[in-house]
């Protein structure tokens with residue numbers, strides 16, 4: 001447990017904030033001017049590594065990052081004492097913040113920091129450009145973790161997505177931009193009623209002016225090939241005719257346009273999802289049978305080829321194949337299914353090992369050998385092989401199971417406790 005203390009002035013009033021941080025356990029406690037802050041509450045945007053609070057009407061955040069902690073006052077990183085330099089990591093954060101503030105000034109889009117965003121992930125701009133909703137988000141490339149600006153915009157429903165994507169990708173403006181960025185093509189997601197284009201930037205090399213020019217050019221390309229969202233459009237449920245005004249809302253960080261009559265339904269989305277999720281789902285038994293079949297068939301196949309060790313080493317692949325088979329036959333994935341998949345994986349490896357051992361044993365038998373049920377389990381080398389295979393599989397399946405259960409928990413949490421952020425931007 002480490003403690004970090006910040007001393008700073010707000011409107012000439014001195015304040016002290018201190019935070020206790022457990023390197024692996026997140027923020028344990030925050031004191032503001034000597035008084036402890038209440039623990040992170042349900043429904044707020046706080047997390048293990050983030051606490052939001054306010055002092056004299058200013059919004060403050062304590063953020064944990066790689067073992068250390070930052071204090072942000074209205075988004076600005078504060079040194080531990082006045083006049084002290086900021087750590088290098090926070091200087092980098094400030095460079096990004098300055099870049100995004102400049103983007104806001106140049107585009108006229110409003111700063112709208114993501115409520116649960118940590119450091120650079122707070123950067124978000126929203127507003128309208130040419131009567132179309134626009135959201136700019138901070139993003140990172142998956143491979144090289146290079147920062148990008150995710151440019152979202154909405155348009156009237158497009159039936160032929162491939163054709164729209166083709167038109168955008170082959171637009172001379174996009175081609176020229178990709179060439180300048182030394183990329184084969186720009187990364188983008190094109191959906192029926194919206195698109196996101198990812199524009200890489202580097203705060204040391206790209207000027208905000210250049211970025212804004214590129215963003216405008218890209219938005220114009222989308223405008224050229226699409227029509228604006230009709231006034232009847234609403235993102236929620238099966239809403240056929242929007243009641244105005246519509247608001248830009250972030251649902252699990254996705255920008256949605258929701259009309260005023262659907263807004264109460266959106267607020268209840270977590271409860272609705274919870275109720276739908278707790279209901280028993282049809283096809284669960286069928287799904288379990290399919291999983292069992294995949295496990296057993298793989299076992300027989302690898303057993304016949306006498307390569308059960310390969311199946312043991314590929315336990316994680318077998319596990320996901322079983323999950324995939326189950327998913328095809330049911331409407332949702334449950335924790336029980338994941339445990340079953342783990343059991344079927346071990347079963348598959350066991351089947352393969354026993355078959356391989358039996359086939360090997362059969363070859364050594366002569367006419368005079370006395371064949372007994374279970375003979376294969378009395379052979380030391382067979383037992384050794386089975387134990388080795390099952391041991392390997394147990395370790396790998398254990399890891400895969402842990403990973404899958406963790407993913408499942410996160411998925412269910414996102415479904416039943418969605419983060420809903422209102423932007424206040426009406427359309």
Ligand SMILES: [Zn+2]
Nearest residue numbers: 234239259262
């Ligand atoms: Zn609606």
